[in-house]
Amino acid sequence: MNKQVIYEKSGRLRFVGHLDFMRTIHRAMRRADIPLSYSQGFNPHPHMSFASPLALGWSGEGEIMEFRTETDISDQEVMDRLSKELPEGIRILSCRTIPDKEPPIMAKIQAAGYQILLPEDRDWSDAVAKFLDRPSIMLKKMGKVRGRKQEIEVEVRPWIYEWKMEDPHTLSLICACGSEQNLKPDLLINELYQQSGELEKLRYAESICRTALYGRKEGKLINYSSPEA
Amino acid sequence: MKVTLSDQLLLSVQKPARYIGGEVNSVQKDLKDIHTRFCFCFPDVYDVGMCHLGLQIIYHDLNSYKGVYCERSFAPWPDMEALMRKQQIPLYSLETFTPLKEFDFIGFTLQYEMSYTNILNMLDLAGIPLYSKDRTEDDPLVIAGGPNAYNPEPLADFMDLYYMGEGEVEYEHLFALYKEHREKGGKKRDFLRIAATGPGIYVPSFYEVEYEDHPAAGCDHTPRIRQVRPVFPDVPASVRKVLVRNMDDIEYPTHPIIPYLQIVHDRAVMEIFRGCIRGCRFCNAGMIYRPVRMRSKENILDWVDKVLAATGYDELSLTSLASNDYPGLYELLKTIHERYPHVNVSLPSLRVDAFSLALMEELGEGKKSGLTFAAEAGTQRLRDVINKGITEEEILDGVKLAFQGGWDRVKLYFMLGLPRETEEDVFGISKLASDIVHEWYQLPKEERSRDLTVTVSTSFFVPKPFTPFQWCAQADYDTYMKTQQFLDSKIRNKKVQYRCHDAFLSTLEGLLARGDRRTGDLIYAAWKNGCRFDSWSDMFDEAAWKKSIEETGTELAYYNYRERPEDEVFPWDHIDIGVTKKFLYREFERSKQGIVSPNCREQCLGCGIRLINDTGVCYEKSEEIR
Incomplete structure (x- = not known):
């Protein structure tokens, strides 16, 4: 069974x-x-x-x-x-x-939802909007080029499917997750800190909760974490 | 007060699961019902300490007492230590995150010499004064036990009291006395006077060490000990270890704590007997755990059922000092195997012969892992000197059978620098390895496996207290290394690999093992100079230890290189393990003549342990054994 x-x-x-x-x-x-x-x-x-x-x-x-x-x-x-x-x-x-x-x-997993708690010492709404509204976000990550491990740059903006600021420091995000396309939200947040000049925050480990795992059917996200799916 | 660790902190250290507690089978108690709080401290990192059966035994035993709560603490890894110091987080217990300073007792287990600096470091991290004399009513009582406690002297200045013997016996009584004393409004520090008169308790500050007026022969400035005597009339002149009378009468930790983290030995453990009948002359465990006491097959099976049900482990290790000496081992294993076909059973310290090979064949179901022979010395003559009762013939017969059975990895363990060792004995090691390779070639090609590896590993002999070799001189660094190089040059066979290591660690081990109260200064200096986790080769700081030896004027000629005369007063002479000094000296004399001594089941040699107890191998009848 x-x-x-x-x-x-x-x-x-x-x-x-x-x-x-x-x-x-x-x-x-x-x-x-x-x-x-x-x-x-x-x-x-x-x-x-x-x-x-x-x-x-x-x-x-x-x-x-x-x-x-x-x-x-x-x-x-x-x-x-x-x-x-x-x-x-x-x-x-x-x-x-x-x-x-x-x-x-x-x-079957293709996406995941996250709730990310950013440092509470400022209002992040505008910084996040400015960062995520751009048409392109390039992230450096470890990847393989012809079988050899090295740092590569990847365009990740298309992997961000939905986002919303729940309050001044809580970001909800649905992005790619799985074996083909995978976006680690902590890397994204690090880039946010860099873009908004908050370099000392790079050492900060934000609280990240994965709220749901999604698959896709006919282009639409389905929530596998919900028992009805 | 409760220690809290931030996510930030936990995410910036390696293996944060070391520091979070809350494991399955760890014990939670309501503090309002507790009169005595004890923290079991293992002076090494969590992943090592959690493998220790003694921890599980003491933990569950102490927690079975009403009103007593036993918690745990380990040495934080240096990355964690640095953050704890920076953020002023005191060392805490894993059960309730209580700072160690708030406990009634904190108890260290002394398992190996090279963990001593970690003890000082843990005390320091806990904010507890390192020296017993500096502690006040605000500090816990610091107690130590375990195999190395039998020479309590190197750490005597740092410990308030020692527990001599097996943990299951006296703690309940000790805590009852403590409770009574505290309820009467007695001070913690005054409790030591009461404890010192009880069985198995040694309070170092109640004993005075007197030294000779002149340096020992051949030494520059270190005099010998003249005598050790108690300063109060009601404190015993000699402290005798306490031991379990009947292994079937005591509880077994059937619900061991299951770490989240993968630890070094991640499996269920069942102790099948305590002690060893063999009496190898270099072996400390063989003497201090006497007499051999068996657990019955029925009890073992019952406990195995419970342990497996309570843990979900799929690996089980039956432990003892020499598995083959358990009567009815085969029947026991067969039953376990029938009951639990999917549980992988391992037997450490198994002697290789036809019987055990058949056993392994059955256990492993085709898995042929390596075979290990602890030959210890290269020639029969030297094996007779050390009373290692294994013959070359047995080894060669064993490997022959093993090769026929498809095993093709053989590991051989030896010691270099044994008393009365000659060049011939060292050469004998390489010869034995070659003879084993030769045995393999004797088999027809189609019967042997594709390739063979024989690994020779050597360590250096370190004379230990309470052994017949406690009088021996330890070889110096250059001699050790020369012997090692000589052996390396003699191992020419391509199928033989040689593994060895630097000798300085063995010198230090020897120094601490046979150290006395004066050695405490060295341990303190080494800690001050940054030494910790000395048993981890990547952490061991040789230069810092050498500097500390120099600073404290510790004389290796006295502690290491000197053969002790017959009338030597050892630092541990006032501790009574039941085995007499007279017997040990007799064995030392026999070693000089190369006379082998029979084991406890063959003939009683009158070591003394029979007189202080009434069970175990000393009183076994022959029909009970088979």
Whole structure:
């Protein structure tokens, strides 16, 4: 049986990196006696996958993971048993059974929504508007050129799909996320600091929450973090 | 007061999960029900400290006492330390983020000498005066235990009290006394007088060390110890370790804390027995953990069920000082394997023979990882001197079987600079390695695997307290390095790799291991000079240590290079581990004659431990063993 679980990662768990987080979930599943299915071979690993790794320090309100079970188990049972074993900071929001043929969630994610808390010492509305309203934003990032890792410049403005200032220091943003196009919001914010002359802010780690993960159907964004999707 | 760490701080250090606590199975208690707060301090980084079984044992044991709350703290990595100092964040506990200074007790475990500077650093980060004499009622009582506590003297000036022996035994009683004393309005510092008369407790400030009037023979200015004596009549002249009578009567940490961070050994651990019957003459653990006491198979299986259920680990390590000495090991493993086919079981310190190879074959189901032989010395003559009961024949038979079974990576461990070592013994190391390679070529081509690697690793022998070699001179740096170079030049076989390291660390280890109260000044100076995490090769500051040795006038000729006479008063003579000095000296004499001693199951040698307890191997009947 294939299951999809939507969960929240917050609090101290934000400081647990993705690999450690996966191990934490795996152990919780074993303690909860979820009949996880494993790959064959010398080093069997669980059939378990995560939509998109969350960077260290970020929280997530609609994170998605999928796993396969060896035997049938109800969605409610998974929620009840697993919730009991999870440490504070991981909360299961929903669990559903998905068809066997469904492509993995990882392949479907194309965008993510973020809520970013900027330093509260000034009103950012105008600076953000000036920055994001431009037709082009070039970002330096590490990438591969003919297989060799080096710093490259990328045009990211087309990857920003929606944005809005919720209040003078809270930016909501929907931008590209996934294996093909990926825009890390912290890099974008760093560029914002540089463009608006706030260089000392470069050392500041803003509070970033990933609010939802999206896919696309016929050009329109669909929210996979919502249980109805 | 509660310490808070900002996101900014946590995001600017490596591995922030080291500092956040809140792990599954960590204990939360309501502070209003607590009369004694204890913080278990491991003087190394979180990822190392959390592998330590002793921590899990003490943590869960102490937390099982009503009114007692045991929390944890580790040495912050230098990146975190720098930020803590800059932002004036005191060292805190991971359970409640309480500054260490607010605890009743903080307890350090002494696992290895090269963690001593970290202890001073942790005290300093906690804002607790380093020297016991400078502490006041506002400070916690600083207690230390663990294997290295049996020579308490190098850290004696920094500790208020020591716990000698196994943690499961006396803490409950100690805390009950503490509670009673405090309820009567007694002062923390006055509690030391009460504690000092109880079993297993050593309060260094109640003992006076007297030195001879003249420097020791061959030394420039360091006199020997004449005697150590208590300053109060009711304080015992000698402190005896406390030990667990029956391993099946005590609790086991069946709900160990599960770190978020991947730690060095990330797995469930089950201790199958304590102690070792072997009596290798260089080995401190083999003496201080005596006598061998088994856990029953039924209890082990029951605890394994509980540990796996409470953790979700898929790897289990059955630990002891020598796995093969557990009677019924095969049946035990078979049962575990049948119950948990998907759990990977490992056995450290397994002796390689037909039996254990069959065992590994079964455990690994085709996984052929490397085989390890702790031969320790290159020739039979020298192995007899150190009483390492493994013969060349056993090693060669073992590898032959292993090669037939498809293993093709062999690791060999040796010590250089052992007492009575000759050039022939060192050469013997390379010869043994070549003989193993030769064994591989003896197999028909189609039966052996594609390639073979034999790795020879050497460390330097360091004489340790409470061993028959405690009287021995330690080789000096140049001798060590010359021996190493000689061996390196002799290893010519292309299939043999040689791994070795610099000898200065071994010199320091030897100095601290057999140090006395005067050595405390050196540790303090080294800490002042910036030393910490000395067991991490990338952090070890050789120059700072050399400078500290010079500044304090610490004489290596006295502590390291001197063979002690029979009548030497050791700094640790007033600590009683149950094994007598007389027995150790007898073993030292036998080593000089190259006489092998039988192990505890073959014949009792009267080491003394039988007299202070009534269970364990000393009282095992032969029918119980098989």
